[in-house]
Amino acid sequence: MYRILQLLNSAEVAECRRIAANTQFIDGRATNPHNKAKNNQQLHDPAASQASAQIMLKAFGQSEEFREFAFPDKIAPPLLTKYQPGQYYGAHADAAFINLGSHIIRSDLSCTIFLNDPESYEGGALLIRLGDGALSFKLRPGEAVIYPSDTFHQVEKVTSGERLVAITFIQSRIPDPFRRNLLFDLNEVAALEGLNMRPENFARLQLVQSNLLRYWGDKP
Ligand SMILES: O=C(O)CCC(=O)C(=O)O
Numbered sequence: 001m002y003r004i005l006q007l008l009n010s011a012e013v014a015e016c017r018r019i020a021a022n023t024q025f026i027d028g029r030a031t032n033p034h035n036k037a038k039n040n041q042q043l044h045d046p047a048a049s050q051a052s053a054q055i056m057l058k059a060f061g062q063s064e065e066f067r068e069f070a071f072p073d074k075i076a077p078p079l080l081t082k083y084q085p086g087q088y089y090g091a092h093a094d095a096a097f098i099n100l101g102s103h104i105i106r107s108d109l110s111c112t113i114f115l116n117d118p119e120s121y122e123g124g125a126l127l128i129r130l131g132d133g134a135l136s137f138k139l140r141p142g143e144a145v146i147y148p149s150d151t152f153h154q155v156e157k158v159t160s161g162e163r164l165v166a167i168t169f170i171q172s173r174i175p176d177p178f179r180r181n182l183l184f185d186l187n188e189v190a191a192l193e194g195l196n197m198r199p200e201n202f203a204r205l206q207l208v209q210s211n212l213l214r215y216w217g218d219k220p
């Protein structure tokens with residue numbers, strides 16, 4: 001399942017853009033030297049990477065919708081990435097395990113956070129393959145799309161302007177997508193209808209939620 005979140009407010013978007021505008025980017029193949037599909041640029045400077053990642057990690061931490069959808073266990077520091085005219089990312093699947101230096105996370109969910117106005121660049125949609133079709137995302141600044149890491153996806157070639165995004169990967173406490181989606185539906189029902197339910201029935205719903213998390217969730 002896919003989800004679009006309003007993740008960053010305009011001040012946070014502006015700060016990420018400011019960091020991007022004042023820092024050099026390097027060839028994206030630096031972290032994937034053998035990946036011929038990858039043709040983009042990513043932030044490298046440690047201080048700038050840390051400052052921008054901090055803004056976005058804090059926003060993830062404050063998003064209830066994100067927690068209810070992703071059941072996040074670990075989140076890779078979001079990395080500012082840009083695509084200038086002629087750049088793209090061909091169809092690929094994300095690596096199952098991502099080495100963050102101090103530890104390794106499993107990518108259950110992948111996420112692109114959009115930072116530039118979609119009208120300011122041409123091309124550059126994120127296409128997520130779904131059977132013979134594809135879903136296309138080109139979102140407003142501050143919006144993020146979260147999608148299963150086991151899907152083929154690609155970024156269309158940018159033909160004018162600049163596509164600035166941040167990329168991250170999430171290890172979920174519920175690695176099985178079928179179970180995660182069921183728990184998300186239960187979370188939604190509890191959030192939307194819980195207060196309309198008779199209290200004893202709401203308590204039973206919460207019991208089911210907690211017990212499924214207990215049985216299915218990765219241990220912290
Ligand atoms: O730029 C994007 O939206 C996605 C990039 C991507 O697929 C990746 O970094 O693995």
Ligand SMILES: [Fe+2]
Binds near residue numbers: 092093094110153
């Ligand atoms: Fe990817």
